[in-house]
Amino acid sequence: MSKMRKAFEIALLNLRLLFKDNTSLMMMIAIPLFMTMIMGLVWGRMGEDRLKVIIVDEDKSNYSSMFTDILKEDELLSVRKDNRKDAIEKVRESNVESAIIIPKDFRDKIKRGGGAKLKVVKLETSTRAFVVLEVVKGAINRIATNYYTANMSIDYLNKIGTTTDSKEESLWKKIFTAADENWKPEPPVRVIFENVVASEVRGKKTIAGGLSQGSLGFAVTFIGFSLVGNSATIMEDKIKRTLFRLLSTPTHKSSYIIGKILGSIFVGVFQCTILILVGRYLFGVRWGRDPLGLILLMGSYIICGTSMGIMLASLVKTIDQAHTITPVIMISMSMLGGCFWPIEVVPQYMQTIARFTPTGLTMKGLTDLIVRGLGFQTIILSSFILLGMSLIFFTLGIYFLRLE
Amino acid sequence: MKLINIALKDVKIVFRDKMALLILLAMPFILMTIMGMALGGLFSKGPELSKIDVAVVNYDDGKVSEDFIEEILKGDELSKLLNVKEMDKKRAMNLVRIGDISSVIIIPSDFTSQIMKNKSTEMKVYGDPGQEIRASIVRSITNAYTNKVSSVMVGVRTGWESLTKLGKKTNLTEIARYIPFMINEMIEKDVEDLVKIEEENTSQKESLSSMQYYAAGMSTMFVLFSAMFGADSILKERDDKTLARLLSSPMKKHSVLGGKLLGIFIIGILQFTAYITATKLIFNVNWGRSIIGLVLLPISTVLATTGMTIFFASIAKTRNAVGGISQIFIQSMSALGGSMFPTSLLPPWLRFFSNFTINKWSMDGFLSLMSGAGVISISKSIIVLLAIALVFFILGIWRFSYE
DSSP: OHHHHHHHHHHHHHHHHHHHOHHHHIIIIIHHHHHHHHHHHHHHGGGOSSEEEEEEESSOSHHHHHHHHHHHHOTTEEEEEOOHHHHHHHHHTTSSSEEEEEOTTHHHHHHTTSOEEEEEEEETTOSSHHHHHHHHHHHHHHHHHHHHHHHHHHHHHHHTTOOOHHHHHHHHHHHHHHHHHTTSSSOSEEEEEEEEETTEEEOSSOSSOHHHHHHHHHHHHHHHHHHHHHHHHHHHHHHTTHHHHHHHTTOOHHHHHHHHHHHHHHHHHHHHHHHHHHHHHHSOOOOOSOHHHHHHHHHHHHHHHHHHHHHHHHHOOSHHHHHHHHHHHHHHHHHHHTSSSOGGGSOHHHHHHHTTSHHHHHHHHHIIIIISOOOGGGGHHHHHHHHHHHHHHHHHHHHHOOOO | OHHHHHHHHHHHHHHHOHHHHIIIIIHHHHHHHHHHHHHGGGSTTSOOOOOEEEEEEEOOOSHHHHHIIIIIITSTTTTTTEEEEEOOHHHHHHHHHTTSSSEEEEEOTTHHHHHHTTOOEEEEEEEOGGGHHHHHHHHHHHHHHHHHHHHHHHHHHHHHHHHHHHOSSOOHHHHHHHHHHHHHHHHHOOHHHHEEEEEEEEOSSSOOOHHHHHHHHHHHHHHHHHHHHHHHHHHHHHHTTHHHHHHHTTOOHHHHHHHHHHHHHHHHHHHHHHHHHHHHHHSOOOOOSOHHHHHHHHHHHHHHHHHHHHHHHHHOSSHHHHHHHHHHHHHHHHHHHTSSSOGGGSOHHHHHHHTTOHHHHHHHHHHHHHTTOOTGGGHHHHHHHHHHHHHHHHHHHHHOOOO
């Protein structure tokens, strides 16, 4: 009993020391929140309502203005006009998603029956320009359809001899307009897109946008940082001889280790709670509707990170080494696990590797819980694997840990 | 001479410290490899996205939906991109819900018959919010197809209406005979013949591979890390009282500090040399042709980080604080300055702050060199880096306390 009490006191001491150390607190709380904000802004733009597009109309014809009007009607885009030079500059600075250039001979070429060109300028690294391209293709398809329809109808009327040359032009326009009317308000066949979230289907709006992705990823990374970095405090105790003194009192070695483990878990829980609450109430990050599932998953992750810290403490020899290797391990694990960017942008084999890292497992669980809105049962497996990993790390760590 | 001795001693210490070597030399390679592999898709010369799993639920037994599935989705062009499976709705929705597939396309039972009657209909695409990008690709593909079908329908509808109304002696049977010809024509017509849509990529720099990008990004970031080690070693000398001992020797204050900083400068240069040589040999990274540029740019970058070292050492009171403060500086500079991802992904107001990072200017320079530019074109980067170095040196030396 007294063994446990001592362990508990050592654990609390860990936490109390943390509150005295402003730098560590800053590392644990301020940086993650700052990075959450930046990453959210980077990937969060994926979920922005409208993509900004500049149209460079060098043709200034009825065709180019028809095209512009179709784009303006589209709910995915926000359209404005500018000259070529400024437009390209804005794309380059990525103030807008793309510039669409309608060259001078646009109308003439169409009138002559083909060979017109339209240029979509985008930034090489743009992840969303394909949406613009899709809308542009749709608009061109609409204009082309009207055009071909009018042509073929006039051909027929000519064949049966109903038109005269003088009337042909106005008839052609009439048919073209009639065809265009048939696209409104919706084309005859269309696609309705919806996101699926557990048992309910929501509209177009994304459920957890970029800010959540960023926030989740950084919470996982930085909690990992403090947990794995905990190995350093064991080293510190060793070097400052406090451990030596502690063990010369009637405190058992196991009390010390359990105390360190508990302390690390306390720190993890404290940090995790703050990040979730601040993310939730300050940045509006969604953390899902299943608090029980969230607690189980984050709890397993905290235990797993703690066990890695203990194992690390058994492997390193000095406090400097502990400080040095923590970022090596955590940054590479976070990258592999998909904490810094959506995991779907990486190749398949990288996604498979992600499933074998504690960070990847946790991110998968968080995505299931929060983004997909799945229930408690879906994260049981992830938590189970995390705890299994912890067991291995703990065993190795405690076996190799030399306290003297 | 003493100055150089102190500098060399510091360099020797780093070489003896295997952990420091690990973080300064091995870590950047690990990160470059992971980032290059993971984010290659964002760059033009990188690997492609992996195949997209998509389910089709087909309630329609007509010809149109069959063509869509067999000719389009499973057709030659898309079979490289999509992995299409037909299944029932319950199973499909379940799979997309748990994220096993990216999306489900649902074709209603009256799809073909509605189209044949020239009446409106719709397909539904349900996407997994956990795979936003893939789901929107599937949406795009489906959209392109329905666009084409709509074209034919609009053509026929308009043709029929116009011809029956406008023809003088309306002959319905004759018009009816013309319609199949129109349908054929509409299907055959390629929109591209009328208006060709050209995509043009523009970038801040000529197209670079992800490996080149991250070679520059990570190298810069890890040279910044050496500033953290440097500041720590200065404070260590102060804590261990070795600094006091050095100062009590007949050495001038400034040559002691100068020696320390020279050591840090040499380490930075060695880092760059190692990164550039190794990435060139191992990953075959092209660093450009300008040798002078490749000498001047690392020198000015390292001067800036050396300045940062004395700045860190001057504002941190304890060795522990050095770790915290420098991590904050290095991580935010790297995130804002483009070491982790292209700054074009940042919103404009945040990109303004990139201008105050070492990473931005150093990377700008390296990326220019990589795309074949000469030393003249990177002179702006070099000047800004030297200015940053100057500011850090002035602030640092002014605030640094030897005791």
